[in-house]
Amino acid sequence: xxxxxxxxxxxxxxxxxxxxxxxxxxxxxxxxxxxxxxxxxxxxxxxxxxxxxxxxxxxxxxxxxxxxxxxxxxxxxxxxxxxxxxxxxxxxxxxxxxxxxxxxxxxxxxxxxxxxxxxxxxxxxxxxxxxxxxxxxxxxxxxxxxxxxxxxxxxxxxxxxxxxxxxxxxxxxxxxxxxxxxxxxxxxxxxxxxxxxxxxxxxxxxxxxxxxxxxxxxxxxxxxxxxxxxxxxxxxxxxxxxxxxxxxxxxxxxxxxxxxxxxxxxxxxxxxxxxxxxxxxxxxxxxxxxxxxxxxxxxxxxxxxxxxxxxxxxxxxxxxxxxxxxxxxxxxxxxxxxxxxxxxxxxxxxxxxxxxxxxxxxxxxxxxxxxxxxxxxxxxxxxxxxxxxxxxxxxxxxxxxxxxxxxxxxxxxxxxxxxxxxxxxxxxxxxxxxxxxxxxxxxxxxxxxxxxxxxxxxxxxxxxxxxxxxxxxxxxxxxxxxxxxxxxxxxxxxxxxxxxxxxxxxxxxxxxxxxxxxxxxxxxxxxxxxxxxxxxxxxxxxxxxxxxxxxxxxxxxxxxxxxxxxxxxxxxxxxxxxxxxxxxxxxxxxxxxxxxxxxxxxxxxxxxxxxxxxxxxxxxxxx
Amino acid sequence: xxxxxxxxxxxxxxxxxxxxxxxxxxxxxxxxxxxxxxxxxxxxxxxxxxxxxxxxxxxxxxxxxxxxxxxxxxxxxxxxxxxxxxxxxxxxxxxxxxxxxxxxxxxxxxx
Numbered sequence: 258x259x260x261x262x263x264x265x266x267x268x269x270x271x272x273x274x275x276x277x278x279x280x281x282x283x284x285x286x287x288x289x290x291x292x293x294x295x296x297x298x299x300x301x302x303x304x305x306x307x308x309x310x311x312x313x314x315x316x317x318x319x320x321x322x323x324x325x326x327x328x329x330x331x332x333x334x335x336x337x338x339x340x341x342x343x344x345x346x347x348x349x350x351x352x353x354x355x356x357x358x359x360x361x362x363x364x365x366x367x368x369x370x371x372x373x374x375x376x377x378x379x380x381x382x383x384x385x386x387x388x389x390x391x392x393x394x395x396x397x398x399x400x401x402x403x404x405x406x407x408x409x410x411x412x413x414x415x416x417x418x419x420x421x422x423x424x425x426x427x428x429x430x431x432x433x434x435x436x437x438x439x440x441x442x443x444x445x446x447x448x449x450x451x452x453x454x455x456x457x458x459x460x461x462x463x464x465x466x467x468x469x470x471x472x473x474x475x476x477x478x479x480x481x482x483x484x485x486x487x488x489x490x491x492x493x494x495x496x497x498x499x500x501x502x503x504x505x506x507x508x509x510x511x512x513x514x515x516x517x518x519x520x521x522x523x524x525x526x527x528x529x530x531x532x533x534x535x536x537x538x539x540x541x542x543x544x545x546x547x548x549x550x551x552x553x554x555x556x557x558x559x560x561x562x563x564x565x566x567x568x569x570x571x572x573x574x575x576x577x578x579x580x581x582x583x584x585x586x587x588x589x590x591x592x593x594x595x596x597x598x599x600x601x602x603x604x605x606x607x608x609x610x611x612x613x614x615x616x617x618x619x620x621x622x623x624x625x626x627x628x629x630x631x632x633x634x635x636x637x638x639x640x641x642x643x644x645x646x647x648x649x650x651x652x653x654x655x656x657x658x659x660x661x662x663x664x665x666x667x668x669x670x671x672x673x674x675x676x677x678x679x680x681x682x683x684x685x686x687x688x689x690x691x692x693x694x695x696x697x698x699x700x701x702x703x704x705x706x707x708x709x710x711x712x713x714x715x716x717x718x719x720x721x722x723x724x725x726x727x728x729x730x731x732x733x734x735x736x737x738x739x740x741x742x743x744x745x746x747x748x749x750x751x752x753x754x755x756x757x758x759x760x761x762x763x764x765x766x767x768x769x770x771x772x773x774x775x776x777x778x779x780x781x782x783x784x785x786x787x788x789x790x791x792x793x794x795x796x797x798x799x800x801x802x803x804x805x806x807x808x809x810x811x812x813x814x815x816x817x818x819x820x821x822x823x824x825x826x827x828x829x830x831x832x833x834x835x836x837x838x839x840x841x842x843x844x845x846x847x848x849x850x851x852x853x854x855x856x857x858x859x860x861x862x863x864x865x866x867x868x869x870x871x872x873x874x875x876x877x878x879x880x
Numbered sequence: 881x882x883x884x885x886x887x888x889x890x891x892x893x894x895x896x897x898x899x900x901x902x903x904x905x906x907x908x909x910x911x912x913x914x915x916x917x918x919x920x921x922x923x924x925x926x927x928x929x930x931x932x933x934x935x936x937x938x939x940x941x942x943x944x945x946x947x948x949x950x951x952x953x954x955x956x957x958x959x960x961x962x963x964x965x966x967x968x969x970x971x972x973x974x975x976x977x978x979x980x981x982x983x984x985x986x987x988x989x990x991x
Binding site for chain 1: 932
């Protein structure tokens with residue numbers, strides 16, 4: 258007999274969840290735009306599929322990224338994911354020995370020990386085929402149970418797993434989690450009680466455990482074992498039914514996300530099928546809570562991506578949550594699933610401000626801009642820190658470069674602050690005005706001092722010229738030997754601006770340049786882990802006191818080694834730090850400029866003449 | 881009329897029947913930091929939009945306080961949102977959020 262009524266909860270739950278997943282996957286793939294659909298179709302027939310499969314194996318089953326964060330956490334996830342996967346895989350193989358068929362009903366391998374009681378195999382007989390399977394299956398069950406022990410431990414000792422704050426879960430999540438936790442002990446009990454009642458048929462663990470139960474509790478019989486089979490099936494069934502409505506939907510969705518990513522599908526500006534997959538891939542692990550400085554410094558623990566994404570999934574996005582974020586990208590960097598939390602947030606912000614109209618008709622028309630090779634754009638923020646502009650002018654003049662400054666008489670904002678606030682439509686006017694001016698100059702290189710502008714120039718402007726941050730450009734000049742720099746031998750710490758580092762991936766150039774003029778000390782949190790200065794334009798509602806705390810906490814991190822100068826590469830960071838830092842705060846450009854000999858005679862006049870020229874030019878524009 | 885090179889200003893008397901303080905109350909609820917503004921005008925001095933046009937956030941605030949909110953929407957439409965004002969503010973007023981709050985509050989009041 259290969260059927261019993263107790264398999265029904267599992268079987269019906271399985272049918273439900275499989276249909277739900279197929280339906281959702283079809284919908285999400287259908288929601289991709291045409292370009293992405295083509296990428297998906299082509300990807301299925303290309304070697305990218307193997308890259309995707311290998312990432313699925315290493316990330317969705319073995320959880321390598323989790324291991325890197327915390328070994329205990331990684332082991333817990335691996336034992337659950339890989340252990341369960343192997344139980345299913347090996348269980349299927351084992352069941353085929355007994356049924357002799359290639360196709361079995363799906364419940365058959367899951368409840369095999371209920372249907373088959375093999376007298377001829379001893380618990381430790383590992384050299385025969387059925388014996389090996391039996392031994393291996395018990396081993397896998399224990400492996401998975403070890404993960405369960407850790408999962409229960411994590412509830413009370415989350416710090417051992419690298420968490421200061423953990424996620425507050427919804428009811429459905431708790432129910433699903435309880436059922437998931439019950440599955441493996443119920444399987445152990447069901448198999449052990451059965452083996453104990455029959456006196457044979459179990460593996461090394463289940464048989465001995467079963468014998469022990471039979472010895473301690475002689476009343477236990479096949480009926481009690483049968484009850485455990487029911488509980489086992491029920492916990493599976495309820496888990497499957499709650500899966501689509503709980504965080505465990507991340508298990509199937511994550512696989513699709515990995516496939517999408519490997520096929521070259523990237524987040525879009527508008528909410529698409531890809532975003533939906535990202536939202537459902539969130540496992541609500543809560544890694545983003547501790548990473549977020551709004552949690553660690555400002556003490557707000559309810560706005561982090563885990564809750565924000567949950568609110569998107571529940572279709573209850575509140576402006577309070579969506580707006581409260583620096584868009585610094587630290588969570589994006591830490592997310593073990595690789596969800597682009599920043600783009601999701603900006604997408605949602607957009608929905609709030611559709612009705613806000615902007616009027617930039619006052620912007621002067623671009624007229625006759627003198628042709629030049631190199632165009633320098635300070636950006637609004639650099640105008641607040643004029644020493645950066647002065648330094649850049651000195652460097653460019655010393656190098657004898659023919660350049661013009663685009664925003665000598667005040668900049669038209671690059672549009673990134675509007676984009677960050679979710680007003681992308683409004684930003685387009687500003688972008689257009691800047692693009693007109695940049696293209697009219699006929700420049701081949703655009704250098705900017707502001708990483709915020711740099712990012713938007715690179716991502717949204719689609720300029721047909723080389724866009725560089727000043728650190729990159731100065732390094733290029735230095736490497737060509739165009740300026741005579743000398744080292745200060747001062748100890749300096751470098752702060753990675755969010756938009757320059759995580760935003761544009763520029764970590765090495767500023768450091769290489771700094772090492773040429775000063776003595777760079779290491780900082781605890783640097784490169785992709787660097788803290789935000791707290792001045793971020795992505796953040797809107799946070800109060801001044803809380804922002805100051807973010808700045809102060811970062812200063813503690815940066816100045817731990819007591820450097821003589823704190824160096825950054827962003828005018829906004831400089832301005833923000835200068836308010837609270839007792840150590841001198843400088844931009845890289847200033848350091849380089851100070852190491853140059855003073856401009857005298859001809860060079861000086863030249864630069865003055867240029868300055869006059871560009872002032873005149875900008876006046877012409879404003880008229 | 882003959883142009884003497886000057887004109888007579890309109891009556892500046894505040895009409896409390898016509899003024900709308902509702903907008904200000906909403907804005908203050910949404911962005912309480914505005915309470916500490918000392919009207920120093922640093923924000924206006926540094927304003928990016930102010931370089932090109934007569935946009936004056938200090939004046940916007942004055943009129944908001946008085947409840948003369950009719951022309952405010954047209955004014956704040958000029959803001960480029962660059963955030964310079966916020967950095968120079970000696971009182972730490974969250975000006976970018978203030979502009980958003982003003983947008984929202986005017987919208988709620990149908991202005």
